[in-house]
Structure formats: structure tokens, C-alpha cells
Amino acid sequence: MTVRPRASLARAFSTDRLPGYVGQLLLLAVVAWLLRHGISNFIGNARSLGVSMGFGFLRSEAGFEIAQAMIPFGPASSYRDAIVVATLNSLLVIAVGSLLATLIALCVAFGRLSAHPLIRGASTLYVEVFRNIPMLLQIFFWYFSALALLPGVAESLAFGAILLNNRGLFLPRLLMTPTAAWASGAALLVFIALFHAVRAGLRERAGPRVLAGCAVALAALCLAPLALMHGQFGLDRPAAEGFNVGGGFVLLPELIALTLGLSIYNGAFLAEIFRAGILSVPRGQAEAAATVGLTGARAALLVTLPQALRLALPPAAGQYQTLAKASSLAAAIGYPDIMQIVGGTVLSQTGQALEAMALVVVLYAAINLVIALLVNVANRRLLKAERR
Structure with a gap:
């Protein structure tokens, strides 16, 4: 038997890894050149136009009002405060929309697996209809059609200490x-x-x-x-005072329409993700739950759902991030979120286009990274509980 000589280490490196390293270095060099050329071109244009650069404008007085602010804000507040208010407004929409979308998705997912034909048909109809209608169109429907039919302040719908009218939902x-x-x-x-x-x-x-x-x-x-x-x-407590409502905390019609559009649209996709996770659970698990007296909703919540979430959470994380990014559609109906305030009002008043849009990118990226982190932590806890 003839033994082939082993290739030298230098030859193996030159034939296997060196071309890949050279290609990566060339790609990095091209990217670095493009970035340098783009930044120098931008700086040159900004200097020729006499535009100042930097984030010093954040300390300047904003000079405008924001319709909904979760912290005290007025015209004398700074642009930094305006960015904080806009971020909190976006987080409010994302949190409420994600919670509502999850509840809708779980109900629809179990509904599609129901033995009752009416419930199964209604759930299937919901998924097929709402996931095929553009999200922006759904937001427009809720804002310009459904919420426009609400009564005025004088005829507000009262639910205890809660008032609902065309100015919004007023909570104590x-x-x-x-x-x-x-x-x-x-x-x-x-x-x-x-x-x-x-x-x-x-x-x-x-x-x-x-x-x-x-x-x-x-x-x-x-x-x-x-x-x-x-x-x-x-x-x-909120109370009607002439043509306005005083007291309480108001959820603007823009917030309600945006939340409904985001939750209903993304709930249809989450329902299919959760349904796939439920179908992945062996049927023997439900039968074992029935033998110990767990049936119906209790078996679904205590046995089926925890195992289904283990497989459904990773793809669901992407859908929650899609919901967070789609919240920027708030600018279409005037809700004061990150895109509307930072990418609109602040940019137009200060002229700091690069800085304002950089803040928008960083804020949305940070929100999506936090969502991914939270979902990964929840998924690890589910896996840890399953190994016990």
C-alpha cells in the first residue's frame, strides 16, 4: 500500500483558507472606502451649506407641544425631553399592541384547532382576511372610519369612571x-x-x-x-367640561387606531406560529392530562401551551420585532412616536438630518434588541423548566 505524503501546513493554509481571508479583506477594504468617501462627501456638503454638526441641539428649547406625553413636557422643554416623550409613546404602543396581539393569537390558534366547525371557520376567516390586508390600510380604517363614528364630548359613552368619545379614551x-x-x-x-x-x-x-x-x-x-x-x-376622574374633557389620562384616537391595526394584523401571523407550536405537541400529552382530570382550557394552559411556546417563541420573536418596526407607521396618522417627533418635527426644526435620523435608527434598533433579549430569556426559562 502506498502512503500519500501529508500536505504541509503552509500549503493547506494557502489552498484552503488564504483565498477566503483575501476575499474578506478586499470586501472590508471596499466597505471602508465607501464609508470614508460617503462621510467626507457629507461633511463637505454640510460645510458648503453652513450646516453645523453634532448633538448639541439636544439641549436647546423645543418650542412645541406634544399631544400625548407620559412625562411633563411643554414648549420650554428641551429636544432631549421631546425624544424621551416620543420613545415612551412608541414603547406604549409596542407593549399594548404586543399584549393584545398575543391574546388574539392564542384565542385564534386554539380556535383553529377546535372541534366546533363554527369556531374553527371564524378563526380561519380571521387569519385569511386580516393577514392579507395591508397594515397601513387597516390603521386608516380604524382611524378614519371606525373611530370617527364615536360620539362627541357631550354624548360621551360612560363606563363607570371611563369616558369614550371622538377625542379618545379617558381613564382615571x-x-x-x-x-x-x-x-x-x-x-x-x-x-x-x-x-x-x-x-x-x-x-x-x-x-x-x-x-x-x-x-x-x-x-x-x-x-x-x-x-x-x-x-x-x-x-x-375624567369629566366632560364643555367641548373638552378635563382630568384623567387620555388615550388618543391615533393611539387606539394604531394599536388596533398593529395587534389585529400581527395577531393573524402570531396565531399561525402558535398553532404550529401547538400541533408540535404530541397528542399523548393531552391524553395524559385528561387521565389526571385536566380537560379543556386547563389542559391547554397547563400542559399544551408551555410545551408549544418552547417551539413557537423563536419565530414569534421576529413577529414582535416586526410589530415594533411597523409602529413607525404612526407618522401616517399623526401619532407622536419616534418617527413623527424625532424624524419629523425635530429634524425639520433643527435641520440636523443626519443626527436626527441616526437617533431614529439607534432607538428602533435598541427596542428590537431588547425584544429579542426578552424572548430569549423567556425561551431559556422554558427550556430550563422542561429539563427538571
Whole structure:
């Protein structure tokens, strides 16, 4: 038998890896040249036009109002405050839209797997209709058609302390002194710490009912000291005052229309993702749940859903990120989000186009990275619980 000589290390490197390294270096050189050429061209054009560069404008006075602000904001506030307000408004839409889309998707996913033909047909119709209509068109429908039919302020629909009219949804707002706010935060932290300690001590010996009872008991224990401070809490109820509504906290029609459009559209795609995850769970799991007395909704929530989420969460993360990026469509109906305020008002008033759009890109990228991180953490916890 003839033994072939082993190729030298230098020859193997030159024939296998060197071409790849050379190609990567060439690509990096081309990208670096394009970036350098583009940046130098932009700087040259900015200097010729007399445009200043930098983020110093963030400290300047904004000089405009924002229709919805979760923190105090006025014309005397800075552009930095305007960016914070716009970011909070975007996060509000994304959080509420994601929650509502998840609830819709779970109901529709189980509905498509229902044995009842009417429920199965309605769920299938929902998926096939809403995922094939453009999202912007759905937002326009809710904003210009559905919400426009709401009554005026004088004929507001009252649901207890909640008012609904064509100006928006007015909710009561909790008022508290700084001392009460600190005490509430401390009570929340104590509740979280005690609940985790009780849950770790019980381990698998406690079922959902026992944990729920412990949570209620701990919540009552932590809230009892706050009852002694009842004079430092108040409730600001909305009330119709002529042609406007005073008091409370308002959810603008733009916010409602945007949330409905995002949640209904993305809920159709999430429903198919969750349905695929549910179908991946072996049928024997449901049969095993039935043998121990778990049927219907309890078996779905306690047995099927936790196993389905393990496979559904990774693709669902991409859909949640799509929802977050699609929230920039708020600019089409005038909702004061990141795109509307930073990429619109701030850009037009300051003329800092590169800086403003860079902030928009960074903010949306950060939000999407946080969503991916949260979904990965949830997925790891599911995998860890499954290995027990």
C-alpha cells in the first residue's frame, strides 16, 4: 500500500483558507472606502451649506407641544425631553399592541384547532382576511372610519369612571405624593422578593392554585402599610367640561387606531406560529392530562401551551420585532412616536438630518434588541423548566 505524503501546513493554509481571508479583506477594504468617501462627501456638503454638526441641539428649547406625553413636557422643554416623550409613546404602543396581539393569537390558534366547525371557520376567516390586508390600510380604517363614528364630548359613552368619545379614551389617573410613590415602589419590591422566596421554597410541591393564594396573601401583606397612607393617594376622574374633557389620562384616537391595526394584523401571523407550536405537541400529552382530570382550557394552559411556546417563541420573536418596526407607521396618522417627533418635527426644526435620523435608527434598533433579549430569556426559562 502506498502512503500519500501529508500536505504541509503552509500549503493547506494557502489552498484552503488564504483565498477566503483575501476575499474578506478586499470586501472590508471596499466597505471602508465607501464609508470614508460617503462621510467626507457629507461633511463637505454640510460645510458648503453652513450646516453645523453634532448633538448639541439636544439641549436647546423645543418650542412645541406634544399631544400625548407620559412625562411633563411643554414648549420650554428641551429636544432631549421631546425624544424621551416620543420613545415612551412608541414603547406604549409596542407593549399594548404586543399584549393584545398575543391574546388574539392564542384565542385564534386554539380556535383553529377546535372541534366546533363554527369556531374553527371564524378563526380561519380571521387569519385569511386580516393577514392579507395591508397594515397601513387597516390603521386608516380604524382611524378614519371606525373611530370617527364615536360620539362627541357631550354624548360621551360612560363606563363607570371611563369616558369614550371622538377625542379618545379617558381613564382615571392615580395621584400620589412623592412619599407615597416611594412607599409603593418599596412595597412592590418586597412583594417580588417574598414571592420568589416562597416559590423557591415550595418548588414543585405547589400547584397554580397554591401559588395564586400565596401571591394574594403576600400582596395583602405588602399593601396593608399603604392603607395607613390613604390620605396621600387620590384618583383624578375624567369629566366632560364643555367641548373638552378635563382630568384623567387620555388615550388618543391615533393611539387606539394604531394599536388596533398593529395587534389585529400581527395577531393573524402570531396565531399561525402558535398553532404550529401547538400541533408540535404530541397528542399523548393531552391524553395524559385528561387521565389526571385536566380537560379543556386547563389542559391547554397547563400542559399544551408551555410545551408549544418552547417551539413557537423563536419565530414569534421576529413577529414582535416586526410589530415594533411597523409602529413607525404612526407618522401616517399623526401619532407622536419616534418617527413623527424625532424624524419629523425635530429634524425639520433643527435641520440636523443626519443626527436626527441616526437617533431614529439607534432607538428602533435598541427596542428590537431588547425584544429579542426578552424572548430569549423567556425561551431559556422554558427550556430550563422542561429539563427538571
